[in-house]
Every structure is written in structure tokens, then in C-alpha cells.
Amino acid sequence: MARITAAPDGAEQSAGSQTGSGHSPSPAASSGPPRAQGSGESVHASTCAGPECAARRTIWICLALAVVTLATFGRVAGNGFVNFDDDAYVVLNRHVLAGLNWESVKWAFATGYFGNWHPLTWLSHMLDVQLFGLNPGPHHLHSVLLHTGSVLLLFLALQRMTQTVWRSAFAAALFAVHPLRVESVAWAAERKDVLSVFFAMLSLWAYARYVEGRRKSAEDRMQNPASDTTHHVSRFTFHASIFYLLSLSCFALALMSKAMLATLPFVLLLLDYWPLRRLQTETQDSRLKTLIPLLLEKVPFFILGAGSTVLGFSVLRQAGAIAESATAGVWDRLAYSAYGYLGHLSKVVCPVNLILPYPRPLQSPTGAILPAAALIALVSGWALALLKRRPYIAVGWFWFLGCLLPVSGLFRIGPHALADRYTYFPSIGFFIALTWGIAETAHPRWRPAPTGFIAAAVLAALILTSNRQAGYWHDNERLYRHALAVNSENYVAHNGLGFELFQQGKVEEAIRECEAAVRINPRYDPAYSNLGRFFAEKKDHASAIANFETALTLSPHDAKPRNNLGLVLYLQGRYPEAKGQFAEVLRFDPEHIDAHNNLGLTCQKLGQTGEAILCFRRALELKPDFTAPLNNLAWLLATSPDAQYRDGNEAVRLAMQACDLTRFANPNTLATLAAACAEAGRMREAIGLAEQAQERAGTGQNPLTDRLGAMMECFHAGRPYRAN
Numbered sequence: 001m002a003r004i005t006a007a008p009d010g011a012e013q014s015a016g017s018q019t020g021s022g023h024s025p026s027p028a029a030s031s032g033p034p035r036a037q038g039s040g041e042s043v044h045a046s047t048c049a050g051p052e053c054a055a056r057r058t059i060w061i062c063l064a065l066a067v068v069t070l071a072t073f074g075r076v077a078g079n080g081f082v083n084f085d086d087d088a089y090v091v092l093n094r095h096v097l098a099g100l101n102w103e104s105v106k107w108a109f110a111t112g113y114f115g116n117w118h119p120l121t122w123l124s125h126m127l128d129v130q131l132f133g134l135n136p137g138p139h140h141l142h143s144v145l146l147h148t149g150s151v152l153l154l155f156l157a158l159q160r161m162t163q164t165v166w167r168s169a170f171a172a173a174l175f176a177v178h179p180l181r182v183e184s185v186a187w188a189a190e191r192k193d194v195l196s197v198f199f200a201m202l203s204l205w206a207y208a209r210y211v212e213g214r215r216k217s218a219e220d221r222m223q224n225p226a227s228d229t230t231h232h233v234s235r236f237t238f239h240a241s242i243f244y245l246l247s248l249s250c251f252a253l254a255l256m257s258k259a260m261l262a263t264l265p266f267v268l269l270l271l272d273y274w275p276l277r278r279l280q281t282e283t284q285d286s287r288l289k290t291l292i293p294l295l296l297e298k299v300p301f302f303i304l305g306a307g308s309t310v311l312g313f314s315v316l317r318q319a320g321a322i323a324e325s326a327t328a329g330v331w332d333r334l335a336y337s338a339y340g341y342l343g344h345l346s347k348v349v350c351p352v353n354l355i356l357p358y359p360r361p362l363q364s365p366t367g368a369i370l371p372a373a374a375l376i377a378l379v380s381g382w383a384l385a386l387l388k389r390r391p392y393i394a395v396g397w398f399w400f401l402g403c404l405l406p407v408s409g410l411f412r413i414g415p416h417a418l419a420d421r422y423t424y425f426p427s428i429g430f431f432i433a434l435t436w437g438i439a440e441t442a443h444p445r446w447r448p449a450p451t452g453f454i455a456a457a458v459l460a461a462l463i464l465t466s467n468r469q470a471g472y473w474h475d476n477e478r479l480y481r482h483a484l485a486v487n488s489e490n491y492v493a494h495n496g497l498g499f500e501l502f503q504q505g506k507v508e509e510a511i512r513e514c515e516a517a518v519r520i521n522p523r524y525d526p527a528y529s530n531l532g533r534f535f536a537e538k539k540d541h542a543s544a545i546a547n548f549e550t551a552l553t554l555s556p557h558d559a560k561p562r563n564n565l566g567l568v569l570y571l572q573g574r575y576p577e578a579k580g581q582f583a584e585v586l587r588f589d590p591e592h593i594d595a596h597n598n599l600g601l602t603c604q605k606l607g608q609t610g611e612a613i614l615c616f617r618r619a620l621e622l623k624p625d626f627t628a629p630l631n632n633l634a635w636l637l638a639t640s641p642d643a644q645y646r647d648g649n650e651a652v653r654l655a656m657q658a659c660d661l662t663r664f665a666n667p668n669t670l671a672t673l674a675a676a677c678a679e680a681g682r683m684r685e686a687i688g689l690a691e692q693a694q695e696r697a698g699t700g701q702n703p704l705t706d707r708l709g710a711m712m713e714c715f716h717a718g719r720p721y722r723a724n
Contacts, residue, residue, distance in 0.1 A: 058159065061169050062152050069148045069176045072463050072470075076140040076186040079474045083499055084356065085189035088114050090125050091134065094593070094623050099130035112315035120256040121192040139188050146194040147185045151176040153201035154428065160208040162275040171435040173459055175428055179351040179466045183420035186473040187356070193424045196257035200264055200425060203250035206243045207268055211276050213240030248300055255304060259312035261425065263403045265301035269294065270399055270429075274391035313411075332364050336409030336417065338372030339365040343418040344404060345375075348427050351462075354469055355483040358418040359492045362521060365417075376401065383433075392436040399429020416492070476500040491520040495527040502534055510534050525554035529561040536568050544568050559589045566598060575605045593622045597629045604636065609645050612636060630658040631672050638676040639723040648680030648720075667696035671708055678711075678720040687715045 081091050090096055095107045100123070108122035124142070132138035151172050158168035175181070184193035217240055254261040272278040272294050280290045339361065347354065380401075383394035403426035409417060442451060472482045477500050483493035498513030511534050517527035532547035548565035551558065566581030582599035585592050600615030616633035619626055634654035637647045655673035662669050674689035694708050711721045 057165065061165065062155065065151050065155060065169065065172060065176060066148050068173065068459070068463065069151050070144065072177045072466050073144045073147065073185050075467060076144060076470050076473065077137040079140055079186060080136045081188055082473065082479055083476050083503070084496055089189040090129070090139065096122065096125045096129055100126045112318060115316045116192070117259070117311055117315045118192050118257050120253060121195055121258065124191055124195055136188065140186065143185050143188070143191055143194045146198045147181065150194065150198045150201045153198070153205050157201060157205040157208050158432070160205070160212065161271065167435050167439050170455055171431045174431040174435065174462070177459060177462045177466050178427065179354055179462060179469050180347055180420045180423045180427060182354070182466055182469040182473070183356060184424045186470050187421070190421050192258040193421050196254045196261045197425050199250045199254035199257060200261050203247045203254060203264065206247035206250060210240050210243035210247055211278065213243060248304070251301055252304055255308040259308045260406055262305035262309045263406065265298045265305050266402050267399055268298060268301065270395045274395045331366065333410050335364045335366045335369055338368040339417055340407070340409035341376065341404065342368055342372050344408070344423050347418070347420065348423055348430055351465060353486045354420055355486050355490070355493070356479060357416040357483070357492045359490055359521070360417040390437065390440060393433045396429040396431070396433025399432070400426045403429065489520050491517040491524050491527065494520070495524065495530060498527070499530055502530070507534055507537055523554055525551045525558065528554070529558065529564070532561060533564055536564065541568050541572055557588050559585045559592050559595070563592065563595050563598065570598065570602055575602050578602050579606065591622055593619050593626060596622070597626070597632065600629065600632060609636060609640055609642055613645060625661060627658050627661045627669070630654050630661070631669050634658060634676055635672045635723070638672065638679040639721055641722050646679060648676060651676035652680050665696065667693040667704060670696060671704065671711065675711060675721050678715055683715055683718060687712070690715060
């Protein structure tokens with residue numbers, strides 16, 4: 001059997017003689033990390049020799065990968081936030097908006113908010129807000145930099161494991177600039193993708209160093225047999241242990257960024273077979289002797305992955321995100337899973353018509369089961385048949401299949417059937433199989449120059465497509481109109497566009513878009529919720545209530561339509577019914593700040609002053625700088641007819657804080673501060689503030705100007721104002 005000797009770390013190697021088995025010789029037979037079978041590159045690919053030259057080449061390739069990645073996605077710095085989850089993750093999330101502080105950090109680790117437990121993702125968003133506020137540009141650039149870091153780590157890990165340079169660089173480049181990366185990089189709410197994979201790539205790199213240390217330790221023991229009897233600890237063993245702990249720690253950090261990375265231990269086992277060649281398969285005995293230690297070595301990884309999976313599903317179940325999946329039949333699950341595999345694979349191979357989102361088919365896609373099963377079976381069988389000669393095909397293919405399984409559709413989460421972001425980590429396996437497969441097929445018949453030209457042309461096409469795709473994320477309207485141009489029946493995009501048009505003041509157009517959404521999918525509750533809000537804006541309370549009630553029939557635990565229904569009932573003077581709706585919101589979401597404030601207003605109308613004060617105080621505990629409850633509580637403490645609730649000094653403090661937040665420009669907060677000063681005996685200040693409020697309110701006849709007139713009469717008579 002011909003012996004294959006590894007080249008120095010990072011150097012190119014000749015396509016030396018290989019046998020069919022392709023497994024490593026004994027440690028003594030190698031002077032360095034063994035080369036993966038099928039990973040040899042032509043000596044003509046480079047004239048560079050020696051470790052210094054190889055290191056320089058690695059640095060230049062890293063710089064090139066970084067420049068290409070930044071150039072491809074740099075335009076996202078000019079994009080804004082979108083109204084698809086960015087509000088929940090950043091724009092309207094009070095914990096994130098508070099920046100990095102002890103309370104926010106505790107919340108990040110304790111919460112399952114929005115159906116996810118990913119404390120490091122929350123901390124990442126908090127850091128951005130702490131440094132840049134709500135400027136979206138730096139938020140997006142942070143994601144671009146994390147993606148760039150993942151690309152470089154992937155290249156370095158592949159190079160170290162396979163002892164090849166250009167194939168590792170090309171696979172990393174495919175991962176870097178493929179158009180499916182746009183959703184993960186350009187969408188602020190998907191910070192969890194780029195952050196988790198960054199830690200996963202760091203874990204892979206550390207694992208490669210760990211395996212390298214183990215091999216060198218074995219060589220050291222064979223060259224120094226006395227070390228076994230003198231209990232000498234090899235420096236390589238020590239280094240290997242450090243890198244093992246680093247790999248495990250980075251895996252834990254990846255899980256704390258996104259639970260989907262729980263599949264990483266299976267990827268490590270695949271890499272043990274190829275390119276690390278730690279699993280011997282010549283005989284049954286050799287398989288057991290090498291497989292069992294590898295499995296035991298992964299036990300801590302599997303424990304972390306299993307714990308994260310259990311926690312993730314528990315949080316999703318509490319959020320109601322997988323309630324539908326729990327009642328779905330096996331055939332239905334298989335149908336959506338087959339649809340997901342076919343859809344994701346087609347987007348990896350042909351990345352055109354990429355949109356956010358891909359809505360779930362209205363009928364179970366049972367027709368996808370047979371073609372998906374046939375395709376998976378054929379490719380898997382082909383990969384296994386070539387396992388000895390071309391192991392990278394099986395490793396890459398099963399990497400793709402296994403890592404995509406949790407989001408393939410087997411567990412139906414959310415209104416989408418596919419998502420570009422779901423391929424972020426799984427597609428790496430596909431790119432590895434593709435790169436090594438083409439290189440092995442072409443080598444040595446193809447010359448380096450034409451091969452490099454074709455590779456550059458492929459990457460250029462992907463870069464241009466990704467750059468154009470990133471432009472669609474510039475703003476909400478462009479994003480949704482592109483989705484509808486691809487598929488006019490996309491009910492999720494109709495709803496998103498409707499909300500954006502409503503934000504622009506185009507209420508009638510917004511209604512038409514959301515009506516189109518419910519016409520396509522009569523069970524899509526977010527569109528009914530938005531329609532209720534739009535009709536409420538038009539003062540069409542009957543239509544608003546009907547749409548809110550439909551939304552709640554479809555999704556009884558959704559706080560948004562229930563809170564808005566309560567507001568419409570409040571505006572109609574139906575205070576007992578409104579109070580019931582707000583109380584129900586708080587039963588499901590005790591930290592719903594708006595519901596606490598709205599319940600306080602309703603109790604105030606019902607004459608339940610004590611309960612109203614408690615509601616306003618609870619809202620301020622949750623968000624101390626919330627202007628509405630500050631002003632409402634100050635007003636009650638200053639003007640309540642019941643003396644037991646009045647406190648002029650506290651009313652002044654609260655009203656002053658509300659005026660500071662509104663820069664003394666809001667007539668309502670100025671009026672409240674005037675009433676508070678009058679209650680505190682500061683009548684001259686009260687009169688001056690009331691005059692400022694009248695000036696800000698204008699001369700039109702409205703409830704505020706009437707109230708200010710009554711307040712001025714009281715103040716000039718030397719009396720504080722009392723609300724009815």
C-alpha cells in the first residue's frame with residue numbers, strides 16, 4: 001500500500017498515488033496532519049513552497065475573501081429596518097432599546113421572547129443600540145462583518161482539515177457570496193444566523209486544531225515510548241485539550257445564538273470520516289475501535305445539543321409557534337418536509353426569484369413526497385456507492401440533509417414553508433461536495449488557467465445576483481413589491497405591504513392589500529388584525545371590531561388584535577367590555593405595557609381610581625420613560641376629586657419627566673404639569689404653563705382647549721383643577 005505523506009501545513013500537494021480505501025496510515029508514517037483522500041491539488045496550481053510562502057498565500061486569500069464579501073454586501077449599510085420582525089427584535093423592543101445594562105442582560109438570559117432562547121443574539125442587538133442607537137447602517141454592517149468572519153474561519157478550517165488551499169478557498173467563496181446569504185446578512189432580525197454560524201465556524205476550526213494536536217501527540221508517544229511509563233504529558237496533548245474545550249465552548253455560544261446549530265455534533269462525526277480520516281472502516285473490529293472513542297468524545301457536544309433542542313421546542317410551544325404542528329398527521333409532516341427539501345435544494349442550485357417570505361401552501365403538498373423521496377434516495381445511494389473513492393460527496397450531502405432537517409417543514413413553525421436563511425449553515429456541506437466533486441472530476445485533465453477563469457465567472461455571477469438581491473432589502477415597500485412581482489398570490493407580502501402603506505398614510509391602499517391577503521388565505525389572522533386597525537383609523541368601528549374578532553377567532557392568544565379591540569371598545573364608551581379585553585391581554589402577556597396603560601385609562605373612566613393608579617405604575621415599572629402612563633398618572637395624582645389619591649409633589653415630578661421627554665412641546669403634558677403645579681400650591685407657574693399649553697393647542701374647539709379654559713378659570717380663582 002502506497003504511503004501518502006502530508007505536505008507542510010497550508011502547502012499545496014501533488015496528486016500522489018492513492019488507494020481505493022483512502023484511510024490514513026499509522027501516525028508514525030506521517031510527518032504532519034494526513035491529507036484527506038481526494039483532496040490533492042496539482043503541483044502546477046502554484047509554485048509556492050515552504051511554510052512562509054504558504055502563510056503569505058493564506059493571508060492574501062483571506063484578504064481577497066474579506067474584500068469580496070464586504071463588496072458584495074456593503075450596500076446593506078444604506079438599508080433601513082423592515083417591518084417583518086425587526087420591530088420585535090430591535091425597533092420596538094424596550095429591553096434592547098435600553099442597551100447593555102444589568103437588567104437587560106438578565107432579561108436576555110431569562111426570556112423566551114418571540115419564541116426563541118438566544119441570549120447572545122439579544123446581547124448583540126443591545127450592543128448595537130448602545131453604540132449606534134437606532135441607526136440601521138451600523139446594525140447591518142455588524143452582520144456583514146460577522147458573515148465575513150465566518151467565511152474566513154470556514155476557509156481556515158477547511159484548509160487545515162483537507163490540506164488544500166484553492167478548493168477550500170472556492171468552497172468558502174461560494175458560501176460567502178451565494179444569493180441565499182442575503183436574507184441572513186441584510187435582515188437585522190436574522191442576526192442570530194450570522195452570529196451562531198460565526199461561533200460554529202470557530203468551533204470547527206478549533207476542532208481541526210484539536211484533531212491535529214491528537215495526531216501529533218500520538219506521534220510524540222511513538223517516538224518517545226518512555227513517556228508512557230514516566231507519565232510525561234505531551235505538549236501536544238495539552239494543546240489538543242485546550243482546543244477541544246475551545247471547540248465545545250464555541251458550540252455552546254453558537255447554541256446561545258440560535259438553537260438550529262444543535263446539529264453540529266453530527267457534522268463533526270462526518271468530518272471525522274472525511275477529511276480527518278479518524279474512522280477506520282477496513283474491518284468490523286477497526287470500525288468499532290475507532291467509532292466508539294469518537295462517539296464518546298462527542299458526548300458533551302450531544303448533551304449540549306440535546307439540551308438546547310429541548311429548551312428550544314419548549315420555548316416555541318409556550319409561544320404557540322408549534323401548536324399546529326402538534327396536531328398535524330405524519331403524512332402531512334412528511335409532505336411539508338419533502339416540499340421544504342425540494343424547495344431549499346432548488347434555491348441552492350438555482351438562486352433566482354428569492355423573496356421574503358415564501359408563504360406556506362394552502363393545501364398540504366403531498367405531491368412533493370414521491371419526487372423528494374426519490375431524489376434523496378438516489379443521491380444518497382449514489383453518495384454511499386462512492387463512499388470509498390469520493391467520500392466528500394457523502395459527507396457534504398448528509399451535512400446538507402441533516403442540518404436542514406429541523407427546518408425542512410417536519411415541524412411547522414410560522415407561516416412560511418421555505419426560507420433562504422434556513423440554508424445558511426446546511427449549504428456549506430453542499431458547497432464542499434460540489435467543489436471537491438468538480439475538482440476531482442476535472443483533475444488532472446483541466447489546466448489551471450481555464451479552471452480559474454470558470455470559477456471566477458461563477459463567483460462573479462453570484463456576486464452580481466447577491467448585490468442586486470441586497471438592494472431589495474432597502475426598505476419595506478421595495479421588499480414586498482419585489483415579492484409580489486415574483487408571486488402575486490403571496491398573501492404574507494400583501495399584508496406586509498399593506499402595513500407599510502398604512503404607515504405612509506395611504507389607508508385605502510393599505511386596506512386593499514390586506515383584503516387581497518385574506519382573499520388568498522382566509523385563515524391568515526395577521527391580515528385581519530391589520531384590517532381592524534386600518535378601519536379603526538377611518539373611524540369605521542363596526543368593521544374594525546369585526547376584523548379584530550375574526551383575527552382572535554383564528555389566534556386567540558394574539559395580544560395585538562385583542563389590545564386594539566379593547567381600544568375601539570374604549571372609544572365607543574363600552575368601558576366594561578374594553579376592560580375585559582385589556583385584562584385578557586395581560587393574562588397572556590403580563591408585560592404588555594400598552595395594555596397596562598389602556599387598562600388604567602379604562603379604570604379611570606369607570607371611576608376605579610385606585611386600580612387605574614396601579615395600572616399606570618406597573619406600566620412605568622416596565623418602561624420608566626413611557627410618556628403616556630407618566631402623563632396619565634400625573635394627571636390623576638393632580639386632579640382626582642378624591643383627596644386620598646392626590647399627591648401634588650409626585651405629580652409635578654412625573655409631569656416634569658413627561659414634559660422633558662416631549663421637549664415641552666406637547667400641549668397635553670404641559671396641561672398636566674400646570675395642574676400638578678396648581679395642586680402643589682405653585683399657582684403662578686401653573687398659570688404660565690397653562691398659557692403655554694393653550695398656545696400649543698391652537699385656537700380650534702376641541703376637548704383639550706375646553707379643559708384648558710376651565711383650568712385657567714380655577715387657577716385665576718386660586719384653586720387647583722379637579723377632573724370630573
